Amino acid sequence: MTGLDLRRPGDPGSTLTLAHGRGRLLRVLSTTLVASWFLLPFAPLALWAFANQWSFPSTLPTEWGFDGLSSAIAQGALPALGTSLLLSLVVAALATPLGALAARALTFGTVPWPRTVSIALLAPIALPPFAAVLGLNVLLLRAHIPPEAGLVLVLVVMAVPYTTFTMRVAYAAHDIHYEEEARTLGASRWNILWRVHIPLVAPALSRAAFLAFLVGWSDYVVTVVVGGGEVVTLPLVTASMAAGIGNDSAVAILSLSAIVPPLALLALAGFAGRRPRTGAVQKTPNVGERP
Amino acid sequence: MSRTVSLHEVSKTFGASQHPALTGVSLEVPAGSCTAILGPSGSGKSTILRVIAGLERVSAGKVVVDGTDVGGIAAEKRGIGMVFQRPLLFPHLSVLDNIAFSQRVGGASRVASRRHAQHYLDLVQLGGFGARSVQALSGGQEQRVAIARALAAAPGVLLLDEPFSALDPALRDDMHELLDDIRRAEAPTIILVTHDRDEASAVADNIAVIDGGELLQHDTVDHLYNRPASIRVSRLMGGLNEIEGTVQAGMHVSPLGRVPVPANTPDGPGILVIRHEAIEVSPCTEAAAPPSGVIGHVSRVRRFGPRRMVSVAFRGGLLLHAALPPGDAVRDGCRVSLTLPPQAVSVVAVPIGPVFGEPGSGAPR
Known part of the structure; x- marks a missing residue:
């Protein structure tokens, strides 16, 4: 004992620790609230997905089962899921490099009238898709462009504003000197x-690709009009089933399966976007360390 | 393998700019030597490096490396290394993989390029840091890794663009020692850009003083301080003392008196310049002036760390500044005798037209 009456953070009764604890409690509480705000709507969906019967006024389904699943599969949910995935991935694969190229050119000043070009690139967001697509469809039909190609083309144009914007933010912070050094x-x-x-731009690229994927994944109007019934995606199957009566559990299954791929991609993008903290040198021992 | 770099009448104008960044710069840097390019901000000194590296094309003139005009050779094929003011370490690569970069892009295997890189990591005294992420390095360590990375490409010429200006003074001294070690071990031709006179004289054999895109003087460190070619060079080198007068038969005549000047000084009007560090100041005295000395009164004493700067006033409002070692021998108002050693005195031409800046003021520190 030194006899010094010093109070350290962490000592019982320290005001510093108290504030810390209270702050943490608030953080945990607010996070829980926000999380439940997002998750609560999924509770009835999850219940409906496995309810063969759920009659009023029961709080829980009166009969559990997989009728919804088999009904969804019978309506062509599996090929539609495949088509949706393929379409969205193709849109992401085309719109991401295009957006990156546009953003790089706009950021580093190799484009004449950059302001006008930016506005033109962002225009598809401002335009009501229905109006634009109806007009475009006539053009695509006249040009004898197959519906699949026309659909990809229009969705890429709709995704490019998002990818361009995301990449512009990244390029604004990008130091061209890295490339000169290289x-x-x-x-x-x-x-x-x-x-x-x-x-260097990988985190932004994955963000942009994710947004472009979502444009393809969630589209309904363009697929209906331009696809002309040739291309059946998950939203189309979901919508047609939701329009019928007594398909609640199949619609629930379809809605839930529509959430999974974007969530998986988001997790993947988050993982890929993280910078390696230690590098990959550990794979070859004795090289990185002095003996 | 070090290489000779020569610039022949190199000019560079950016875009539609009215003011050229470089005008007719000719410079010869012998193989294995270290030349510092010294100048204030915006003087065009970084542009010289970028032109040599191939990152900018010259508007006129040519860059010659070992007798070959490199104008048509892309930066990545010139074999000229460059370290920027910011370390620019690739954040997605480990320390060792940053240094191994040049070997990797040259087609070497991962293992071979890392083995090669380890040698350079050892050279910059960071042997055990290879596996670390570059985010885990301090500013000084980052710049060491950047230098190692440039050296690992085995450049015949190493260009350093103010690489130490963001470091604190103690670290900067370490880096100057490191540069000496590197010169002993690898002997590359080094061209260092700096705005710091002390740094230039600490690391370089020769200094090229540049201002407004013009090369003013390229000479040894001693000559730049004691035999400046013009009043502009004297000011850029931090010269404080300028006495206008006339040279007559080996003597500079001014209100200060008659001061002996170097033998080959031509007669006619000229400005006497002398470094404040070279002037010897007597203690307060009532004695007569020594042969190469002048008598004045101390008008001001200012402290600069352990040293002091005295301003001595003479008849006609003339002022001379002298740096003094620590001590208490002079004080305001006392009569002192100043000795101007003939080997430190030099005379420069009276400039035609205005010279920007005041003596010592706009000069780089």
């Missing part, structure tokens, strides 16, 4: 793109 180290254009540029 050049003085002997890197070719291809090496710079592959080993410097893409890794």
